[in-house]
Amino acid sequence: MAGSLVPFSARHPSWFTPQRLLAIFCAINLLNYVDRGAIASNGVNGSLGTCTSSGTCTSGSGIQGEFNLNNFEDGFLSSAFMVGLLVASPIFASLSKSVNPFRLIGVGLSVWTLATAGCGFSFNFWSITICRMLGGIGEASFISFAAPFIDDNAPITQKTAWLAIFYMCMPTGYALGYVYGGLVGNHLNWRFAFWVEAILMLPFAILGFVMKPLHLKGSATVESKKALISEDIAVPEVQDTEASNVKGSAKPMKEEFSKMFSKMKCASIDSNRLSTFVEDMTALLVDKVYVVNVLGIHFSGYCAYNFVLGAYSYWGPKAIYNIYNMSDADMIFGGITVVCGIFGTLAGGYILDLMTSTIPNAFKLLSITTFIGATFCFTAFWFKNMYAFLALLSVGELLIFATQGPVNYIFLHTVKPSLRPLSMAISTVSIHIFGDVPSSPLVGVLQDTLNNWRGTSLILTSILFPAAGIWFIGTFLHSVDRFNEDGEGQVTDVDGSNTTPLLEAGVV
Template sequence: MAEEARPKSEVAVTAETTDMGRISNAFSPPKPSWFTPKRLLIIFCVINLLNYLDRGAIASNGVNGNRRTCTKSGTCTSGSGIQGDFNLNNFQDGVLSSAFMVGLLVASPIFASLAKRLVGVGEASFISLAAPFIDDNAPVTQKTAWLAIFYMCIPAGVALGYVYGGFVGGHFNWRFAFFGEAILMFPFAVLGFVMKPLQLKGFTPAESKKALTGIEGAVSEVKDDSTSKVDMLSIKVEVTDQSLKGPSKSRCRYVNLDQLSRFLKDMKVLLLEKVYVVNVLGYISYNFVIGAYSYWGPKAGYNIYSMRNADMVFGGITIVCGILGTIAGGLVLDKMNSTISNAFKLLSAATFLGAAFCFSAFCLKSLYAFLVLFSIGELLVFATQGPVNYICLHCVNPSMRPLSMAMSTVAIHIFGDVPSSPLVGVLQDNVNNWRVTALVLTTVLFLAAAIWFIGIFIHSVDRFNEDSEHPVTTTEKTNTMPLLEGKTAGETEHCGA
């Protein structure tokens, strides 16, 4: 009875206050997430490290081994590792390093277009999504340094793979190396599926869409209770709901065509961006050499300089020079003032000097002189990782960064390290001289330096702060926490088969 005695105006005010509270909660800052930028950077680095552990392991003498050989007198030595067990020539052995890339090349553009979850096929999802996320959340004066730390895990992972593969292959069987990798990666694979979506600059947060839907509903209820009239907002909601009741197959077909159209449009933008094209062309030439180095390095060192522990030697050089060189490259670019032009200057200079030192190293017969010059060369060559990816991220609009990174990854693999290992194998099968093979391969680094040198003179624009084609509201731009948003409403819906 007390409720009935309350004035209608008081009831209306109470209802309005409640609805306004719902609207305020929809836009209130979310609670901070445990996954801070620094913690996520550490997680990304560990996963990237394990991704590249595989490449080092399969290239190590302990896992890769040697082919069965026979002398002219008829004395034969049994083979070892993968090459010995399957009696592979150098070309066939080189194909092994390229075979696993098929999944990566297919998956990388897919996850770039989704740009929603940190899940996927190894490197495919990380390169597409992790690098833009790091670029968004790194301090302004340390962006390249943070990227360098992330990409430092590439040479570090390969180097650890050399040591790991050499140890496991030498003490057990080469197959156990891959079993161990699967066990190490399993927890991170599970983490990838349970983690909430990351929010990237240039993409509208899922929570904001849900908040807007709640506000529309709340406003329409207040209007209905106070005036019993239907305004244009409620009509809009009703029309939207009716449009979603159509056949699921038709909606999926429309969405797929729309995504394909957007993908083709974005690809056209990338291909017309001269800075991006020149950067990727230089990166392809660079990766052609680095991919072959990482696969054939221990075997070449073993044959040229009779290294007893080639896996340990190349692993040690690569991990030290990779870490120091990659971080140094990022820090130097930050000190130079991180611009696209300065990044090209650093790329061309570091690559040219690194190529000169590596080429000179392979000309020497002394093992110790080789180790000194080759270490300096690798230190300079690995300084490119931060700058080259900085250009990929900053020469395009924010919403296109995942696609930019994905297509860069696809290009440097499909035209770089995928064909380089088999081609180097063919060259070695024909010349049968690892020193000549290594010198021919190293000359390609001079081509990379020349291409990046051209980039210095191309007009460039840093588009990091440009408005995206998928703009976000002012509220969304200032609302940077939490780093991981909740599940989108659309995740519960599935397209009909």
């Protein structure tokens, strides 16, 4: 029914509007990145103890001080989540063909909540590392489906802007995490930062199980089809209030969990599941446009881009603290990143929509903003004056963050809708494996070798220039927007005069 015409009169208002769906996903994404920023903050990450030549020693602080970690081990903590992400991403993407994606998000966020709470109870390097690995499962479930859901339900003329709003939560969350981690770590204890995060995420994990299943364009789950049929043939009896709409569509938690894991068990032993996954992977890898345009060009540029941003996000406060002797580096760097992340990411999305959202235009915007932004950031680290550094860094970050909307627009629109979860899973795993996962420990090794934060920062920033060049090549390649290739799209009135996102039309 998703591809059929739905009369305007058949639609009914729903509590779960596209705007509220976007708000919920933004809140989850924000909290996920607050966690990353918190562990990178000086208040939570801390420092090793030091001893002077006279024999006077000071004790260390935070995670690094309590567990006595070197810079490589310290940097590895920021990348440990990749293990869970690498294993779980293709599994969740494949399960979306048999289990409703929104339920899968509930499973992943439940694991994330438990793992984050476990970080607060960790007692050595390996215990906190394992918890960080398990936390990657939560991101795997969420990041594979959130963007496709938003892409389905955003207004046609604002798709990139909506994606930009969602991805704006990444730099903003990271920056807020610096401030949050600094405050909690300095006034309470670094362990409290993780416990509070777990409490805040718990309602969203529960929501994934109790909300009425949502239909994802291109998915073929039985649960989704039932949701479509029930919406088309009957109007729910109770819709007078927002609370009753949610409650009326929910099932008992015990029944949802039992049904969820029963389906996952059946899917795991179904030999057809593996063959479906192989078929989907084959469909992507034999697609010349996808391989050249996305795997060859886009991944290369995005991996280089994420290599720099991953190291910036983890080592930024510590580098600025050491170069410019800022006692409040967490607060300053976090504040700059919040402002630049919000305005830069939103601007990138809205500008691409104004240019007309196409894949070539997205590549143009990526290459231009990354090159100019890299120039400002690279120049900033040459200045010894703190205020000149902050001014140039702010402009550079503003331009660099403008890539978030366009970059994910390419991932979503170069494949058929049914392959978007797998495409997002592959992209997420790839940019982490070749991008921000190795960057934090490698920059730690580089700093251990050079013992010069300014030199380390300049070498790191220079990697943005190849990223800009790779994206520039993408503007000359043949590309096809395949958003409507599955025959599903926006829901239209009979006379074709109105176009409405699936969720807003009641097709959920």
